[in-house]
Amino acid sequence: MEQDIKLLKGNEAVAEAAIRCGCDGYFGYPITPQSEIMETLMQLEPWKTTGMVVLQAESEVAAINMVYGGAGCGKRVMTSSSSPGMSLKQEGLSYMAGADLPGLVVSVMRGGPGLGTIQSSQADYFQTVKGGGHGDYKMITLAPASVQEMADFTVLGFELAFKYNIVSVVLADGIIGQMMEKVQLPPYQKRLTNDEIREKYPWATLGKPANRKPNVITSLELDSALMEQRNLNLQKKYKEIEKNEVRYEEIACEDAEYLLVAFGSSARICQKTVELAREKGIKLGLFRPITLFPFPTNEIYAYTNTVKAILTVELNAGQMVEDVRLAVNGTIPVEHYGRMGGIVPTAEEILEVTEKLIAK
Amino acid sequence: MKQEIIIAGFGGQGVLSMGKILAYSSLLEGKEVSWFPSYGPEQRGGTANVTVIVSDNRISSPILNTFDVAIILNQQSLNKFESKVKPGGILIYDGYGISKEPTRTDIFIYRINAMDTSIAMNAAKSFNMIILGGLLKVLPFVNIESIMQGLKNSLPERHHHMLPTNEAAIRKGMEIIEKI
Incomplete structure (x- = not known):
């Protein structure tokens, strides 16, 4: 290894x-x-x-x-x-x-x-x-x-x-x-x-043996009733994924009074912000969604009892923040901080924004 | 132990590969490392820089605003990064083409004439290894044995005859670096 x-x-x-x-x-x-x-x-x-x-x-x-x-x-x-x-x-x-x-x-x-x-x-x-x-x-x-x-x-x-x-x-x-x-x-x-694929995935179009009907792979279905059923099946699948596959990471969240929510590279920078905040005695934590679909909605909502406000940090004008707002459902303030066009915020810059949010 | 390092110069000076050797040899010593380059048009003759972090612990942000060590290989980079060295930190610069010397008094400043030396040694491509030697003299946080092992592992075998030249360049760098 x-x-x-x-x-x-x-x-x-x-x-x-x-x-x-x-x-x-x-x-x-x-x-x-x-x-x-x-x-x-x-x-x-x-x-x-x-x-x-x-x-x-x-x-x-x-x-x-x-x-x-x-x-x-x-x-x-x-x-x-x-x-x-x-x-x-x-x-x-x-x-x-x-x-x-x-x-x-x-x-x-x-x-x-x-x-x-x-x-x-x-x-x-x-x-x-x-x-x-x-x-x-x-x-x-x-x-x-x-x-x-x-x-x-x-x-x-x-x-x-x-x-x-x-x-x-x-x-x-x-x-x-x-x-x-x-x-x-x-x-x-x-x-x-x-052969292994044929056995594991019977829907696969790898050649039709004599003993079964042809597999057809298409997204087209002109019968509306059948097409609605297809949609219902998809939605059922998505619900199951939401139930089983949510993944996230929590950093310094146990005693957090304020929470950063960030994914990917932003979360790395925010991790540094948490280190800087903790040095100053600010109880800041980082919640990092790992799956964006399914989104850790319930897991973020669970913080609304203990956290005073959330700041999302993204390299955009505010996209994931919408899902965080839906998750907390108006119970606590959620603000967004983002940079665009290839500009990456520094950990210090995010701390400054966090301190302004706390002072509000 | 944690060292946050920026290496900055022209594209083609070996900035990125020097950072990679530093990161890789630290990895061989069991350290956590990150290497983040400026990428894109910089590499076509403009400025190039790389942030290398070496730490005993998990590294948070690979992108930094201030540094423990700045290794500066041209005037533009000196202008940009002198102010980004943490108080008490280290600035190492190659004297070639520098018209405005660094002025800070709250950091340790070292000069290394690696460009001139590499030309004198008839080994212009070893320029970045001379600089690396200078760094290791000032801040010996990784063993020269690990550096050589790292070079050996990462260079294709057809270049292995260059290893002694590189080691000589590293040792030369250790000799010629001077405190300002």
Whole structure:
């Protein structure tokens, strides 16, 4: 295991973890700040070892549709992109949701709107959590705050995707993608054979044996009654995910009078803010949602008895703050602090804003 | 133990790779490390910088506003980061091309003429290793053995014949760094 501890960029860790967890195929198109995912895969040449396919598609739209096709065959397939590229993938993601297909998407956010900037941002929270494509659908959204979690959530993302037949998104940002940290890589898992896939996933379109009806994978259903039933089934699945899969981390929350709520890279900076606040005797804690869908609504609400106010810190104009406000349901004040366009707030700056909130 | 370090200079000076070697060799000694680069257009001839944190404990923010140590390799970076060194901290700078010397009196300032020395040694590519040697002399928080092991592990084998040159550069840096 010793040699499995490495110093890697978040993006590189995704590539290493994908190969190790038995991924069958990666389809992508380069864009900063996540290009190292495909670059690392191309360097590691997994087609020579595990048999994993790595393909640079002609566009982001092609890549997500290759994922749609691979997923339809019950394969562990993935893509990755950054904000403008993720916008292009939304149609494919909606189709995959409509067809109940599993898949993994790594979205490394940069500043928008438009081509924006290659610097870090968290402005695609709405796009990912609220459904950037059309229709009533959700994707499991995991928000890594370290290089270790980039590796871990690649594995977990696939597991959850196949547990619920849903798309999992690892929603990172430029900071988490570009920084290097110590990472313990996951153990190797074998890729499933076609026979194993047929047995585990009877819906997969891997060739029709004589003894069953053809499998049809489609998101189209022109009979409204049946289409409503499909929607009800999806909603039932999302409810179950909300019940089972909420993940979060609490730092210095036991005696906290004030709470920061932040995810991903913002949570790392806020952790420093908590350290600075504690040195000054301010009882500040940090609540870090790890799953953004399902959102830790009840877990945040539980703090409304002990905490006087909440400040959300995001690299955007205020997106997750809406879900925090829904969680506390008006019981305590919730304010937002955000920087945009690739500007990252300092821990000291966040402490200043927190102190102003406390003085109110 | 915790060291919060910024290394800043021109793209192409080996700023990022020096930070990586520092982080990797500290990792080999069992430390927690983080390495956060400026990325993007800076790398095409503009300024480049990297924040390296080495700690016994879990690291909170990989992005910092103030530093224990600033390693400065050009005038723009000196202008930008001199004020960001914590009082009592360390500023190491390469004298080449510096027209306005650092002026703070509440920090420890060291000068290392690594650019001139690397040219004199006919080893311009070892410039960043000379700087690294200077840092290790002033602040020996990682062993030179770990640095060499780190270099060996991270360099492809075809470059391993360069290891003695790099070690010589590190030792030269230890010799020539001077306190201002």
